[in-house]
Each structure stands twice: as structure tokens, then as C-alpha cells.
Amino acid sequence: MSKAQDLFGTLRSFDLGNGRQGTLYALPQLEKSGIGPVSRLPVSIRLVLESVLRNCDGKRVSEQNVRALANWKPTAPRTEEIPFVVARIVLQDFTGVPLLVDLAAMRSALVRLGKNPKMIEPLVPVDLVVDHSVQVDYAGTPDAMSRNLELEFTRNRERYQFLKWGMQAFETFKVVPPGIGIVHQVNLEYLAKGVWSCPSTFNDQPSTLFYPDTLVGTDSHTTMINGLGIVGWGVGGIEAEAGMLGQPVYFLTPDVVGVHLTGALQEGVTATDLALTVTQTLRKAKVVGKFVEFFGPGAAALPVVDRATVANMAPEYGATMGFFPIDGECVRFLRATGRSEDHCRIYENYYRAQGLFGMPKQGEIQYSVELALDLATVVPSVAGPKRPQDRIELPNLKREFQAAFTRPVNESGFGRTLEELGKSFLVTANVGVHAGGGSQEPLMRGEAQAHNTNPLTELEMANNRPTPDRGVAPEGGHGGHIRHGSVLIAAITSCTNTSNPSVMLAAGLLAKKAVERGLQVNPLVKASLAPGSRVVSDYLERTGLQEYLDQLGFNLVGYGCTTCIGNSGPLPAAVDEAIGKYDLIAASVLSGNRNFEARVHQSIKANFLMSPPLVVAFALAGRVDIDLSREPIGKGKDGQNVYLKDIWPTLQEVRDLMQSALTPAVFRQLYRDFAGQNPKWNEIKTGAGNEYQWDATSTYIQEPPFFQKFGLQPGEIREIEGARALGIFGDSVTTDHISPAGSIKKSAPAGRYLTERGVPVEEFNSYGSRRGNDQVMTRGTFANVRIKNLMVPGTEGGVTRCFASKACECAPGEQASIYDAAMAYQKEGTPLVVIAGQEYGTGSSRDWAAKGTALLGVKAVVAQSFERIHRSNLVGMGVLPLQFKEGTSARTLKLDGTEKFDVLGLGQGLKPQQDLTLRLTRASGQVETVPVSCRIDTPIEVDYYQHGGILPFVLRQLVAGQGAGSGASTRA
Numbered sequence: 001m002s003k004a005q006d007l008f009g010t011l012r013s014f015d016l017g018n019g020r021q022g023t024l025y026a027l028p029q030l031e032k033s034g035i036g037p038v039s040r041l042p043v044s045i046r047l048v049l050e051s052v053l054r055n056c057d058g059k060r061v062s063e064q065n066v067r068a069l070a071n072w073k074p075t076a077p078r079t080e081e082i083p084f085v086v087a088r089i090v091l092q093d094f095t096g097v098p099l100l101v102d103l104a105a106m107r108s109a110l111v112r113l114g115k116n117p118k119m120i121e122p123l124v125p126v127d128l129v130v131d132h133s134v135q136v137d138y139a140g141t142p143d144a145m146s147r148n149l150e151l152e153f154t155r156n157r158e159r160y161q162f163l164k165w166g167m168q169a170f171e172t173f174k175v176v177p178p179g180i181g182i183v184h185q186v187n188l189e190y191l192a193k194g195v196w197s198c199p200s201t202f203n204d205q206p207s208t209l210f211y212p213d214t215l216v217g218t219d220s221h222t223t224m225i226n227g228l229g230i231v232g233w234g235v236g237g238i239e240a241e242a243g244m245l246g247q248p249v250y251f252l253t254p255d256v257v258g259v260h261l262t263g264a265l266q267e268g269v270t271a272t273d274l275a276l277t278v279t280q281t282l283r284k285a286k287v288v289g290k291f292v293e294f295f296g297p298g299a300a301a302l303p304v305v306d307r308a309t310v311a312n313m314a315p316e317y318g319a320t321m322g323f324f325p326i327d328g329e330c331v332r333f334l335r336a337t338g339r340s341e342d343h344c345r346i347y348e349n350y351y352r353a354q355g356l357f358g359m360p361k362q363g364e365i366q367y368s369v370e371l372a373l374d375l376a377t378v379v380p381s382v383a384g385p386k387r388p389q390d391r392i393e394l395p396n397l398k399r400e401f402q403a404a405f406t407r408p409v410n411e412s413g414f415g416r417t418l419e420e421l422g423k424s425f426l427v428t429a430n431v432g433v434h435a436g437g438g439s440q441e442p443l444m445r446g447e448a449q450a451h452n453t454n455p456l457t458e459l460e461m462a463n464n465r466p467t468p469d470r471g472v473a474p475e476g477g478h479g480g481h482i483r484h485g486s487v488l489i490a491a492i493t494s495c496t497n498t499s500n501p502s503v504m505l506a507a508g509l510l511a512k513k514a515v516e517r518g519l520q521v522n523p524l525v526k527a528s529l530a531p532g533s534r535v536v537s538d539y540l541e542r543t544g545l546q547e548y549l550d551q552l553g554f555n556l557v558g559y560g561c562t563t564c565i566g567n568s569g570p571l572p573a574a575v576d577e578a579i580g581k582y583d584l585i586a587a588s589v590l591s592g593n594r595n596f597e598a599r600v601h602q603s604i605k606a607n608f609l610m611s612p613p614l615v616v617a618f619a620l621a622g623r624v625d626i627d628l629s630r631e632p633i634g635k636g637k638d639g640q641n642v643y644l645k646d647i648w649p650t651l652q653e654v655r656d657l658m659q660s661a662l663t664p665a666v667f668r669q670l671y672r673d674f675a676g677q678n679p680k681w682n683e684i685k686t687g688a689g690n691e692y693q694w695d696a697t698s699t700y701i702q703e704p705p706f707f708q709k710f711g712l713q714p715g716e717i718r719e720i721e722g723a724r725a726l727g728i729f730g731d732s733v734t735t736d737h738i739s740p741a742g743s744i745k746k747s748a749p750a751g752r753y754l755t756e757r758g759v760p761v762e763e764f765n766s767y768g769s770r771r772g773n774d775q776v777m778t779r780g781t782f783a784n785v786r787i788k789n790l791m792v793p794g795t796e797g798g799v800t801r802c803f804a805s806k807a808c809e810c811a812p813g814e815q816a817s818i819y820d821a822a823m824a825y826q827k828e829g830t831p832l833v834v835i836a837g838q839e840y841g842t843g844s845s846r847d848w849a850a851k852g853t854a855l856l857g858v859k860a861v862v863a864q865s866f867e868r869i870h871r872s873n874l875v876g877m878g879v880l881p882l883q884f885k886e887g888t889s890a891r892t893l894k895l896d897g898t899e900k901f902d903v904l905g906l907g908q909g910l911k912p913q914q915d916l917t918l919r920l921t922r923a924s925g926q927v928e929t930v931p932v933s934c935r936i937d938t939p940i941e942v943d944y945y946q947h948g949g950i951l952p953f954v955l956r957q958l959v960a961g962q963g964a965g966s967g968a969s970t971r972a
């Protein structure tokens, strides 16, 4: 039990119900004491303020931080950073494994120093959900789910062994094993409490302190939880690690955009349509980096599951959060999903006592900007073919696809001619993706050719032949015509929608009506159903709807991200070959939230996001160039045309089934004893002990070098002298350019590394799954096949010019891989810099983009501007971010990589945001000096930089016995 600090005198007791009392840091008390007009602040800001107030200790969080946030102004300049101590952290496996590797490495460093490894222990609860690794290798069969799970365990056994070691080694680290669900849906249905508590004192008596559920997650769609009135968003792994070790997550004070919702969704319109409409509207309103808060009667009338669908797409509209305030709907949702009566009462009483219960009305809160949306104006929509914000009203899809088909590539089109659009191609193949559709051999990613047991028996061009309505399979074969616009993947996927029973039941009802009318899906369409929790299967089975989805090929393939993250698995070889041979613009339809090229499947260029019932409808139609509001979806068994309106479920039909869908007992039963319900997970053997026994032969898990030569004293900040450029890049270099997540090329440095260790190409897996191995990831840094290094004009991929003459036999300036050049520079002790244009490090937050940069030996990145999280990740890894002054760039300086660079001014008591000097020595010997801004932005970042990064800083704090933060008041 810890004594609660109370620098502002706001600790108060409140009624828990049943005659009991709890304590809280009362926000209304701040206003009564004249600290700030708290009751007028956006709800999301007040929830952050509670954390700042509760953790105000005069060190990590200062009194000034509390005062500043209590006086948040809707339109002030945003210069202050907020130190936000979160209640808990969620992880998914792609990002969680490397994070656990770092914690294990910190423990190893402590053991080498003769210290207790248990000093490294998360101070807040950490939950990792294994959801990103399942792939749709099997689909359309009753056993697809079990076979995909089997393959997942085969491929990922080493990673899962490591996770199981972590579960027993860390007290507050829990794992939801594979086959249970998707992190954000599991969070919504099970992990989220809404309010947390810990033992404390009040008036020198033992008491229980209550505080809001807040979190960060290492996945951008963490914002789904905003639908339940919980503050949380996605951060990089480095920030999350620091957060779990007691460091606040720092973020710039945000603008808050209020969206006033009125009206109600109309018949035929789904929550997905609303989410796509909000995405398009808010993208236009430029909400990047801002909080969005929905309010008003329309928001109040939306159930939590609809709010969650809208909140989940916050990264697509660019906001930090898409937040819905706390009200009676939240209590109803908590109760319906099996949270106890007692907990629901405390939850409601807590937020009432804080003045935070109830959906705000217009005029009650001051927002930076107010937007309005009448829900009655939302219409059935899809989004695509390349961006989630490009919403298309359903009747316009045919026209829009045709327009995109002929639009130039640089205008988001496909650059084709209308004549090409009419051509179709006959694929006769034993497709093997649907029940009764042929072979059940696995279609392995990267092995499709080698293991193809369904060879192309006929593939002929059928120019200008009439295409059958739904590409009906020809006699004696399982195939049909495909053409531009053919639907080849139809996936009910993504937590965005699978967490919402209304759209999942609508998909089932539509399937039922379609089957009853005699409609079928062509086996060429790879259909799949991958819910984000087993609750979905429970209600689809209980309502009898799964049977109809099965009949259309939408068999269960797994509980995980699948197609949403690009794990859509291979297409039948014959289909893939046809796409390649005829350069087809084939389509996918999916209930996901991202559709940029190559995200869904390498071969599918047009990707349309839509609600689950529309996914089923387009699978039936077999093509996207169709106006489903007027054209028939197909012919029924009676020979009559069947239209979408004939099989679309009514709102009442969906509501009737909803009553039986959400039963608390089912949630309680399915969310207990994961291990007992998962024999495969139980079979995995794991190491014991607090220290991880690294296996030098593992190609998945390696001890990273970050702490291998760890000393208790930080080094001094020194000038960077005699550096060489490793790369000179243009604008908008993304974190995926810097650290790709996808496949590993055999000829790339990482591919060579794996080959040398006896890993066959088909077992390379992806960079994303090998983030626990720094050797692979360092070799993969800047290895994206599309990255363009301006030092080697006309090339693509991770190449540079190497001037490391002392450690290399090549001629100075010869072309080399970035990794090989970096290693040669390291051998001769030459520091490196990277030069870049605008928005360096844009895209998903990816800590390996900073880690890999550091491990290549890059000491500074000089860019025209930085993406916010990547800049902070660079500092977090001890890499210096420098910014050119306005008007200066690699181009204006005529840099070509032959120069040497010095960074001067670092050794004189570095201050945040101070000016420094970049000195260039050109090949001719000419010397120039260029002023640059140091983008170490805050005093704490100076400490991180001096210590060589945030993790060494935290580790030294712990060893020095100061602790990285008490964490006491936030420990559950």
C-alpha cells in the first residue's frame, strides 16, 4: 500500500454502492480551488488531466503540468508536452515480441552487473494478444480454422516459446494465446475495465484508490477502445517499453475537434458506412495529430459497438483518438459483456463523482473546432480502390471503378484504357479454396508454385466474349472467367467490424437469404471469415447463420488479423498466374480498414473496404464494376433476377437477433482459462527462470546488442566528426521504407544471413515476424525494395556508395548494399549520417526503424522535417535528429554523398531545440557550414540522448535505486 500524494488537495472519497467508500483524485475539486475551468474541458482532456494530477510528484510530473492542462485553451499554440502515465499497456505479437526481447536483454545486463534481474518488471499491467501471425492458407472448408492454426504454430513455435517464458518471468505480463481473438476486440470485450483500483490511504486510513482506465498500445488501432470512453492510442515499441517501466508517455498538448452527431442511421445503412463517412469527412478537416471527440444526441444514441467501429478508424482519419465520452451505453456494454454488477456500479459511480458521466450536449464543452454530422445523411458506401478515405457511394462504384481504371497512376488510378476493360480470361483450374472445390492441399505463401497441386489446365484469353454474370464454372472444372474488376478475395476481416455484432449478423442474414434464393459464390473467389473473438462464432452458431455463411465459402479461417494485415494467404496458382500474365486489375472486397497497394495481397491491385454484408454481396456478384442498387446480383434457383434489396436484412431483423447475441455468460465462459481451452499452446515447452537463456542458433530470438556493453555511467555528449552519408533520401520516406515488415528477399543481406544458417526460403517468414532477431532486422534496415537512395541515382532498394576505404577492398565510391557499407564503416570507426527530405519517418510507428538505424552506426539524421513518433524514437535510440532550416535541403546544398560531415556545438551543454552547425567537407576539400536545429525537443530527451537512449536511461535509474517512477498509484 502506498501513501497517496496530494499536492493539490483533491483527494476525496466517493460512494461505491453497498455502503462502501473509495477515494479518487477529484477533478471538480481542481475547479473549486481555482486551478482551472475543468468542467468546460473536453472529456478526453479531463481524463488525461486526472492521470497528470494523480501522478504529480514534482519530479516526473510537475505542478506546472497540472496547471497547464487544467487551463487547456481550445486554440492556443501547442508547444507544451504532456507527461501521461497510463494505467496499462496492450501489445500484439509483431510488436510485442521485440519489446519482450528488450526486457529480457535488460535483465541479462543486470545479471552481468551482479544485480537482481527482477529489478526489471513492468510497473503497469501488460497484455499481449497473439493475433498477427495467423494466415489464410486454407479457406472454404470446415477444417480451415484448425489447419491454419496448425500451420501458425509450426511457423511460429520459437516465438511462442519465448512468449511463454515471458509469461512466467514477469508478474504483470500476460499473454492471450493464438486462436482467441484480435487485440482490440479482446481489449474491448475483456481486458478493458473502464476503471482501475489499487490499495492506498485516505486521511491516514487504508483505502482503495480508483482511477480511469487509460492505455497505450503498440498498434495503431488501439483507438477502438475510445468507443468505450477509454483514452488510449497507438505508440511505438520504445515508448511502450518506457511506459511500462514507469516513464510517462510524452505528447504535445493537442487540439480537440468536437464532432456533433445528430439524427440516426437509416434503414440499409451500417456502422461501417458511418465509419467510412467519418473517415472521409475528418481527413478533409485535417485532424492529424489531434484528438477527435464525438458528442451530441446522435453519439448518445449509438451503441458502444458502433462507436468502437468509428473509433477504430482514427488512424485512417489521422486523429490521435476518435473518442466517445462515458455514459449509460458504456455501462450497458460492460454489463452485456460479462463484467460484474459490482464493477459496473463502481464504474458508473466513479465517473458520476468526477462529473464525467453522460454524453455532452452542444455548448457544454469548448472544442478547438466543432464539426457536425447528421447520421441520417449517411448512405451505403465502400472505400477504395487504394485509400480508406476515398469513399464511394454504393451506386457509384461501377462508375468509379471504371474511372479509376483509366485514370493516370499518379492520380490514384491504374492508367489503363477502356478497351482493356471489356476483356475476360478463362481460368479452368481445380481451385481448391472452397468446399467441394477441389484439392485440400495447403497453398503456402511463397510456395504456391512449388507446391502447386492444382496446375493450370487451361488458361485462355477470351477477348470480348460475354462474361457470365457470376463467372459460372465451366463444365467439368472449377473456374470461370476473370477480368478486370473480378472479385478474387472476399474477406470478413478486421476488428473494426468483427467487434460489431450488428454488421456480423447482417452478413449472416444476407447469406441466409442468398442461399435460400439459390445464389452461390464462384469458387474463384477466395472467401474467408476471421472474427476478432470466439464470441462471434458463438452467436453466429446460435442464430444458425454460420451454416449459410459456410455454404457461400465464408467458413471460419481463424481468430486473428488475417487479410486485414495482409495475411490473406496465396491465391490458387492458376488465378495468380492469370493475374500476372494478363496484368489484371483484380479486386478484393474486405471489411478491413487499410487498402493501399500490396497491403491486402501482392497480386490484387483494387481493394475496396466495406461492411461485412456488402462483402458477402460482392462475393456473390463476383465483380466490383456493378451497380448493386440497380443491377441484379445474380439469378436465383427460380431463374429470376435477385437484387441486393431482395436479400438485404432490415434493421429490425438485425435488432431481433442482437438481443440473443450478447449474453454475459458466454463472454465469461469464453474469456477464462485460455490455456485450458488451447491445447496447442499448452503443448509448447518453455524455459523457466527470471533470466532468459539465449540460444545463439535461433534465427527468431537473439539478444540485441543494446545492453551488451552496458556500464553504469552514461558517456559524454560529444561532437560528431568525420561522418559519411549512408543515404540521401527525398520526401516522405516511410518507416516501412526504413524497416520493411514484409517478405525477405533471398538476395538481400537478411536473406543471405538466413540462408547461411540453413533456413530455406519458404521458411524465411517476414521481417515483421523476425523482429526478435536484431541480426535480421539490422540487415533489413533501409532494405525496402522501393527505397530510393539519391546517392545512387536510378536505383531502387537498399544500396549506397561506400567510401570505407580502410576496411574494404572496393574502390572508394563503389556501389554496395547499405548493410555491407555500414559494417565496413563500423570496422574503420567512421560515424554515419542519413540525409532526408520532408516528413522523414512517416507511416506506422515502427521502433525497428529507429533501432535498425542506430545499429547500422548512424549517429544523426538530418531532415527537412520529421514525423512526430519517429523523431522521438530516434532520440529514444540515441540517434540525433537534426532539422535543416527553412529553404535548405540536400538539393540546395547539392549533396551527393561524397562529402564528410561534422556536427558541431554538441559538447557545450546541449539544450533542447538549440541551433547546431553541420560542417560539410566536399570531395574537393571545400568546407561549408550549415546551421541546423537540434530536434531533441525536451529536457528529458537530452537525458535520453546522453544515456544513449531511453532504455539505458531507465536501466541506470533503476540500478541507481531511484526507480524509474514509483508506479505505485497506477498499479492495479
Ligand code: SF4
Binding pocket: 182, 183, 184, 219, 221, 493, 494, 495, 496, 560, 561, 564, 565, 592, 593
Ligand atoms: S484486424 Fe486489422 S485493424 Fe485490427 S489489429 Fe489486426 S491488423 Fe489491426
